[in-house]
Amino acid sequence: MxxxxxxxxxxxxxxxxxxxxxxxxxxPQPVIDAVQNYFLEEANYGGYETAAKHEREVEQFYEASARLLGCKPTNIAFTTNATDSYDKALSALEFKEGDVVLLSKNDYPSNFISLLSIQKRIGIKLVEINNTDTGEIDLEDLEAKIKQYHPRLLSITHIPTSSGLVQPVNEIGNIVKNYDLLYLLDACQSIGQMEVDALSTQADFISGTFRKFLRGPRGSGILYASDKALTQGLSPLYLDMRGADWINEQHYKTRDDARRFELWEFSYANILGSKVAIEYALKLxxxxxxxxxxxxxxxxxxxxxxxxxxxxxxxxxxxxxxxxxxxxxxxxxxxxxxxxxxxxxxxxxxxxxxxxxxxxxxxxxxxxxxxxxxxxxxxxxxxxxxxxxxx
Amino acid sequence: MxxxxxxxxxxxxxxxxxxxxxxxxxxPQPVIDAVQNYFLEEANYGGYETAAKHEREVEQFYEASARLLGCKPTNIAFTTNATDSYDKALSALEFKEGDVVLLSKNDYPSNFISLLSIQKRIGIKLVEINNTDTGEIDLEDLEAKIKQYHPRLLSITHIPTSSGLVQPVNEIGNIVKNYDLLYLLDACQSIGQMEVDALSTQADFISGTFRKFLRGPRGSGILYASDKALTQGLSPLYLDMRGADWINEQHYKTRDDARRFELWEFSYANILGSKVAIEYALKLxxxxxxxxxxxxxxxxxxxxxxxxxxxxxxxxxxxxxxxxxxxxxxxxxxxxxxxxxxxxxxxxxxxxxxxxxxxxxxxxxxxxxxxxxxxxxxxxxxxxxxxxxxx
CATH class of the missing domain: 3.90.1150.10 (Aspartate Aminotransferase, domain 1)
Structure with missing residues (x-):
């Protein structure tokens, strides 16, 4: 370097x-330029008119994201931030009273708060996995608790906001794959500083952000949804005309790919800046x-x-x-x-x-x-x- | 002019x-400058460091929004777009199976889709209000249906995306105030081209966007939550460290003002651009x-x-x-x-x-x-x- x-x-x-x-x-300058130049073009020619002209580059965001996470462009949604991604994934689960969510003691506080809000509303139960002496989650305790509680969801924060700890996300995936539960990985602090390979993690959803180690613009996030999650029909609770087609007063049709998790409107300057940020990281x-x-x-x-x-x-x-x-x-x-x-x-x-x-x-x-x-x-x-x- | x-x-x-x-x-140029200059400052000095320096200007977004809507800064949340605002307001309602939502035949398609998604998930019932001969909702039918269905929510799109129609939102408020239901007004196409006075509408929630008639940046939205909604404890289903303080593994404390509807991370360049857009409109x-x-x-x-x-x-x-x-x-x-x-x-x-x-x-x-x-x-x-x- x-x-x-x-x-x-x-x-x-x-x-x-x-x-x-x-x-x-x-x-870096290429990210700054991508955002600034696109924004000025919007100012000069109109927001939708500029988006139509740059349709191909917008598609490249999904392609670059797919290279970053080792998946397909159809597994990727653009969001506002990692919490937005995490919440949208959560909203795809139809929790019932008594459902158990397993999580690490080092899960991001905002994730705790959203889960506690669902607990208050629906009556789910949060169960924490014990840590080993070195601080990671104890894989044996994870498996024991999966067997004991039959959880609907496992939530893991890859790297906490408040310490250098790195959770063994691929080893976790190797356990989870043997059971019937969903695995939501918050990679907010890990993408951009280390390889996060979606298929190796075996996660169903991965949330991430651009402003941190990916060096992208603020207000930009990413959500990965696995083929399994998509084919199971997991869809966000709140969709709009981006995520679904309106059929009639009683029906809509959800789109097939992960963009069902997006809303119609977002900052196109930021999606293009995020694309360049990924390309910049991958080049290095x-x-x-x-x-x-x-x-x-x-x-x-x-x-x-x-x-x-x-x-x-x-x-x-x-x-x-x-x-x-x-x-x-x-x-x-x-x-x-x-x-x-x-x-x-x-x-x-x-x-x-x-x-x-x-x-x-x-x-x-x-x-x-x-x-x-x-x-x-x-x-x-x-x-x-x-x-x-x-x- | x-x-x-x-x-x-x-x-x-x-x-x-x-x-x-x-x-x-x-x-307009002042909006462009606000966004571009702030973004460059982030690039030169760091995202959080720049936000800390401009804390006062960020507060002015809430003050300007309050002047725009005739309310208090504590009634305002910054969001990504009008649908985001609308969905966050919807998420504050703990719908039960059989709950009725009244809406106009000219509600925005994305709003229909979100409501249909909740219908699918929870089993709410959507009931449309009849139109008068001139196209607006029939106020007599509105009142009759409130009496007949005891709806939890009335959803009205102020101006549809696909026609020049303007719904009589204040007259609607004068009826709704006599009954026990919430009134969610989508002002996406109206704010910036006409006065939307929150108190006159008597709405509990108002959603809006900046890129349209307010001439602000893309990826920027606003949510108004009335004092009634806030004191009733209506909170979004998904909160993070912006909207709540984490107390311990089982508790969090929701903040008092409407910023409970915000997520921690957003584009600060856009909130400042939106502030300038409002000030620009109000000056005219x-x-x-x-x-x-x-x-x-x-x-x-x-x-x-x-x-x-x-x-x-x-x-x-x-x-x-x-x-x-x-x-x-x-x-x-x-x-x-x-x-x-x-x-x-x-x-x-x-x-x-x-x-x-x-x-x-x-x-x-x-x-x-x-x-x-x-x-x-x-x-x-x-x-x-x-x-x-x-x-």
Whole structure:
């Protein structure tokens, strides 16, 4: 990877030391151009008229997404964000009172909230899978609970928002495939930093976003729906003229492919920016991105530990999300602001969005640093120096 | 109104004769700038960092929306589009089997499809209100059906996508307020071309979009939720960390205001563009916009009729959507393409999206022309000339 060239085509690298890629990454110039140029064309010629002209490029979004996830374009829907994708998948399940949903203790808080809302409305039951000593879900407990509860759904967050943990999603799929339940994988923090191969995960639905490690525009998400889910007729509860044809006052016909999960209207500038973001990542190669990120996070962790920080990440495999606590009494707001004022972008995680995980770890908050391949060793040193000064 | 000045700050006016404002209008320069500048700032400084810096401007979106609809900022949620708003409002109702939804025969097809999906899932019953001779819903029939069916919900599309009809939404509200049901108003085609005063409509929910007569960016919508709806605890079925705080593994707390209907992630460039679009419309004055549009559509209808077209719009009050059929045998695609090639943007409506209305009118399709205040008399003459040539 030619890091210098990659930084040259990332205008943000001139302005900030951006270590908040798990929040939203800096977009590369080709993505910026795709969004801006399309938007200006809309302004000059009209929204629908411009969309009609770029119909082929819009199709390429589905083709690029299919290459990214190792599936077919017909398995892909464009959404607004990962939660939107997750909720649309959830809405396809006709839950009955007493239905069980299995999930990990590290599932994303928003996913917990949507499931709790369904629990309140319909009376489903949420059952958490135990973790192993290294933090991943315990595969034996998963299988035991599948046998015990006969769940309708398994929900797994591939990489949590608040730690570097990576769940063994393919091994999970190997268990799930033997039973009659659906597998919903939230890949919001994983796509773009590591390979997510839909067929290897054996997931029925995968939700993802573009603004994070894929370096796409905000307000853009993706939903993968497996052939099994589509042929079973799983459809979102709320459809519109994109997802279905209106037949008459009593009937509509749902479309065959995953676009049944889309609504008619969305930002066409963003779908084209997302397409370019995928193509950009695929050109670099997901394995190259992963290796570069592993190199940067290893360096970051060594330097943080040497500077007296306590690393908080668990997992046999750890991602580009690095969390740690400080050796002095302070607040996340103060650390973030101190660094931001020096042009260093990081975030912090409060216990309120990592209740189970942080309870177990016995911490109230942690600093979250999330480098991506375009970051440099110098940027990491500079962060650690600033943290030392802060202390 | 200084039409020349308004056109000068609408770059699209240099390129096209845009009479497809019911599809998506041409954005004015201040809207374009708001979106583009914000997006570039995200690219230069990071998505979340830029959002934090512009927090106050984001709040102004809710304040501007409140001025537009005559309500409080706490009644407003930002969404992706009008259907998204409509579906989120629908999701707040805990329908039981046998519940009745009243709706007009001219409700938007996508709304029909979502309701039919709920019908399929839960077994609700859809009951249509009869029309008067002039095409609006019959207020006596509305009241009779409320008394007969005790509906949970009344769904009304203010202005249909396929005709100039304007429903008497305030008169409807005056009836509904005497009964125990919710009133969901789809104002997708009305906000931006006429005053929609939330309190006067007495609606519980109002859905709207920005790309049409408000001249905002695509992929942007609005949902109004009344104080009554909010205090009754009506919340969307799917919430995330925007709409609720996660308390623990079994509880969450829904936020008090209408932003409970939002998801955490959306396009911040678009919310700021939408804010500017509202401010732009309010500065011109909704009454001025309405009067100018009434002038243009009156001229358009006179010229169309004189050129041998058959006007298809009904209603005591008619909007900026003008539909007509041709005196020669042809197709909507052909007419649209012929005009598009001459730089004239119009659309056509097929019976498949106006099944009930076009069945009654005995037509299979109609040309749809939708001028907005920045259009000129010359542009209308030029359209009619082109239609004459086509014939």
């Amino acid at each position: 030619d890091i210098k060239a990659l930084r040259n085509e990332t205008p943000g690298c001139k302005h900030v030391n951006h270590l908040n890629n798990a929040g939203a990454a800096l977009m 190669g997901m394995q190259n991105i992963w290796e570069r990120n592993q190199h940067l996070t290893a360096l970051l962790k060594t330097e943080l530990a040497a500077a007296g920080m306590t690393l908080q990440d668990r997992g046999k495999v750890q991602s580009s999300i690095v969390t740690f606590t400080m050796p002095v009494k302070t607040t996340g707001e103060k650390v973030k602001k101190y660094l931001n004022d020096k042009g260093i972008n990081v975030n912090f995680t409060s216990k309120s969005v990592a209740i189970i995980d942080f309870e177990e770890k016995g911490i109230d908050w942690a600093v979250r640093v999330s480098p991506h391949y375009y970051n440099t060793e110098e940027e990491i040193f500079s962060l650690v120096e600033a943290l030392k000064e802060f202390i | 200084d039409i020349k000045a308004l056109r000068n700050e609408t770059p699209g006016c240099k390129h096209v004769n845009h009479l497809n404002n019911a599809g998506a209008a041409l954005m 004055g909704m009454q001025n916009i309405w009067e100018r549009n009434q002038h243009l559509t009156a001229l358009l209808k006179t010229e169309l009729a004189a050129a041998g077209m058959t006007l298809q719009d009904r209603g005591k009050v008619q909007s900026s959507i003008v539909t007509f059929t041709m005196p020669v045998k042809t197709t909507g695609e052909k007419v649209k393409k012929y005009l598009n090639d001459k730089g004239i943007n119009v659309n056509f409506t097929s019976k498949s999206v106006a099944i009930i209305d076009f069945e009654e009118k005995g037509i299979d399709w109609a040309v749809r022309v939708s001028p907005h205040y920045y259009n000129t008399e010359e542009e209308i003459f030029s359209l009619v000339e082109a239609l004459k040539e086509f014939i």
